[in-house]
Amino acid sequence: MARYLEDLRAGQAFESKRHTITTEAIVAFAREYDPQPFHVDADAAKASFFGKLIASGWHTAALTMRMLTEAEMDLAGGIIGAGMEELRWPTPLVPGDTIHVRVEIIESRASKSRPEIGIVRARVHALREDGTAVQEMIANLIVPARPA
Amino acid sequence: MARYLEDLRAGQAFESKRHTITTEAIVAFAREYDPQPFHVDADAAKASFFGKLIASGWHTAALTMRMLTEAEMDLAGGIIGAGMEELRWPTPLVPGDTIHVRVEIIESRASKSRPEIGIVRARVHALREDGTAVQEMIANLIVPARPA
Numbered sequence: 001m002a003r004y005l006e007d008l009r010a011g012q013a014f015e016s017k018r019h020t021i022t023t024e025a026i027v028a029f030a031r032e033y034d035p036q037p038f039h040v041d042a043d044a045a046k047a048s049f050f051g052k053l054i055a056s057g058w059h060t061a062a063l064t065m066r067m068l069t070e071a072e073m074d075l076a077g078g079i080i081g082a083g084m085e086e087l088r089w090p091t092p093l094v095p096g097d098t099i100h101v102r103v104e105i106i107e108s109r110a111s112k113s114r115p116e117i118g119i120v121r122a123r124v125h126a127l128r129e130d131g132t133a134v135q136e137m138i139a140n141l142i143v144p145a146r147p148a
Numbered sequence: 149m150a151r152y153l154e155d156l157r158a159g160q161a162f163e164s165k166r167h168t169i170t171t172e173a174i175v176a177f178a179r180e181y182d183p184q185p186f187h188v189d190a191d192a193a194k195a196s197f198f199g200k201l202i203a204s205g206w207h208t209a210a211l212t213m214r215m216l217t218e219a220e221m222d223l224a225g226g227i228i229g230a231g232m233e234e235l236r237w238p239t240p241l242v243p244g245d246t247i248h249v250r251v252e253i254i255e256s257r258a259s260k261s262r263p264e265i266g267i268v269r270a271r272v273h274a275l276r277e278d279g280t281a282v283q284e285m286i287a288n289l290i291v292p293a294r295p296a
Binding site: 029032033034035036037038048049056057058059061062063065066069077078079080081082083084085086087088089142144 | 177180181182183184185186196197204205206207209210211213214217225226227228229230231232233234235236237290292
């Protein structure tokens with residue numbers, strides 16, 4: 001049962017499946033989208049700010065999106081981001097990490113100018129098994145109102 | 149000549165190379181990271197909120213990162229994002245679009261707790277040839293202070 005705007009309320013939470021990240025996946029993403037030494041070369045990474053190979057934050061963000069599509073949120077119309085606030089990577093994603101995504105609805109409001117849609121604000125965390133966050137953000141999602 | 153914190157001032161701007169996006173690239177990214185109908189299937193996309201195939205916003209973000217690494221900004225230590233504010237996709241990236249990235253330094257300040265680094269705030273736009281934005285954000289970058 002797809003959820004419409006009217007089905008979403010502050011305090012509701014959804015969880016995704018878990019995903020384990022490999023060195024190979026980190027390097028493959030970074031070679032294409034963020035080819036900096038600390039993302040593509042374990043030896044060079046030792047001399048960097050981070051001191052070790054870490055995933056690009058944009059890789060963490062892309063994986064977070066993938067896990068959002070696998071969460072049981074099931075929004076009518078799909079997951080459509082109008083924008084993100086306060087996107088942060090509190091600790092870097094590293095090879096062997098297993099993460100999942102937790103979504104908490106903050107607010108759900110109808111659009112004044114377009115009654116067929118609304119905006120849902122949600123806090124999205126990507127978390128390791130020990131609960132530390134590799135990504136945090138507030139997502140503003142466009143969700144259709146239930147058809148009359 | 150790599151730029152240190154002291155070399156960056158409000159008003160400085162940097163531009164990247166241009167990049168043209170294909171349907172194949174949009175679909176390949178989305179199959180892995182954002183497999184929703186409006187990103188992977190041109191026919192299904194016609195019935196979606198967008199009415200056409202568009203790139204995942206996270207693909208646009210990853211391409212923006214790639215173009216940042218190709219801009220002539222040349223930060224000492226690399227491009228290290230502490231976090232992003234107000235990440236938005238004002239218009240969707242679609243097949244055939246040619247985009248580039250423009251970075252404008254807003255502020256550069258030393259860290260009080262860690263004198264060896266500072267934070268540079270920069271407005272980052274990914275722009276089509278006609279000047280319309282496919283992505284906007286404010287990046288908070290960690291930049292090393294010039295060694296004594």
